[in-house]
Amino acid sequence: MEHIHDDFSIEVLQCKQWKERNRKNNFFELVYVLEGTGFHSVNHIRHPYNRNGIFLLPAARCHSYILEEETTFLFVRFTNHYFTSRIRDSVDYSNWFNKLNFILANHDHHSGELINDPDDRFQLKRLLDVIRYEYEKKEDCSPFIIRNTLASALALISRNIQRKVFDHMDLKDRRFADLVTYINSQIMEPEKLTVSHLSDKFHISEKYFSQYFKRNAGETFQDFVLRSRLRIAASRAKFTDTPFRNIAFDLGFTDSSHLNRMMKKYTGKGMRETRKEIQA
Template sequence: MQIEHSGLSFELTIDTTNVWEKQAHKHSFFELVYIKKGKGKQCINHNTIDYKEGNIFFLPPLDCHSFIIEEKTTFVFLKFSDQLFEKSNSYEINTKNWFDDISYILRNYNKTTGNIINDQQDKDKVIKIIELIILENNNRDRFSSVIIQGLIIGLINILMRHIEQNIYRTAKPNNTKFNLIIKHIQNNLFNNEKLKIPFLANKFNVSKTYFSEYFKTNFGSSLNKYILISRLRVVETRLLYSDFTIKQIADEIGFSDTSHLSNVFKKYYQISISDFRKKGEYQLLKNSTLANCSV
């Protein structure tokens, strides 16, 4: 599998073409794809969907994708890395801490394929922001980097609104407090201190003795199980869409060692990590319906 790298913190490409010549590939950066004109099919992680004018797709690092073009298409590719949010000159703002807090969700949100924004008002906003980024990128001066940084921050916050709405669907839609608890857990999934019941109970004004029952009543499973399953979903994405070793994954997710991760994984999936990785990649390839999506 080819992994595309970029040495830049931000890169904008506009491409009008009748034929997609790249093989299916992954990147080491975030990429937003805006279909300005045209139609066809996109393959994301070996799932195939139609695309058309106005669609917006968001691809975290290590998502595999390619296109089959049915009608001449103008693509706008907006690529950025974590470095964009680090202050590199006196005009830029250091937003690294903000991006660190949300990057977990951006990297690991539900990877159901498709147009990420369905609300027309927000879609119009994103398209306007993209057009402003294009305009600023074509007429750069010493202020352009901070202006583009600010525009991308606005764009990401709109994306986060829709990603969080998808997360909230797992909870009761009218329970604002519980939705905020789910959001907090997802934003702090690897921070054990902020996931302890005393911290959560105090932050969300729920009795410590009642919190476990409150969570289970609203979600249908225990807090510990929800956290564990959420972490295992990250393990899944790492096994299927990265070249990380099991030790690297265990260290990142917060398991004490590879044996601990392997035992927990096998308990819940009824298959070893190594077999899951082999079988998972095989199934992804087997389920691909487009020859151009083969890897």
């Protein structure tokens, strides 16, 4: 594997037969099929892949490929440093870090295409083609272009997963849908998730906010935010090897014990049990 930058790495791999790869992810890996056909197997469930197929692989997941013909893959791997702020960059990567956590928490992690919408899938392919081009070009500005293109790709993926979440919630109030989108995009920014801030931003009376939210969501605002954070915590426990204390700190819990208590209270399972679900 060739590391383009400390915060992400890219590999183009041509295979006649699939061999287990020694990979270590903090979040997930995007897989783009440049050439070839075969089957992608996740937890022993097979799904066919073809040229231009795009998949998402979490870090800790039993998966393999059964090649019908020689296949060329583009792998884009993220590390923890990808979304740290950079003085020289014009993009606020904390927003993309939130999107990455949202994708991890709400993606179903099944085999098969990552995006079903044909137009969005075409746009994602174009972005990945840019990433491959800059990977092969290897000029001084290539890492910056790749990083910004990845940010756009994550926004596209996040939008499609958000649609699935909305379909499940059956949201009919457009303003409330925008409110939920904003909460999900800022889930790790507690100063932006106060009732005062949200009421002002979405022009909802602060006194009326709690009633408005519960009527539309079917649960209190506080429970919604907590459950959202716990979904992220559960996904990071299952699909990464991030220490529990780091997960707790990232998500605003006092410490790993506090996170573990909340996880048990709301899901019936602690963090260790949750991690073993997928790594057993």
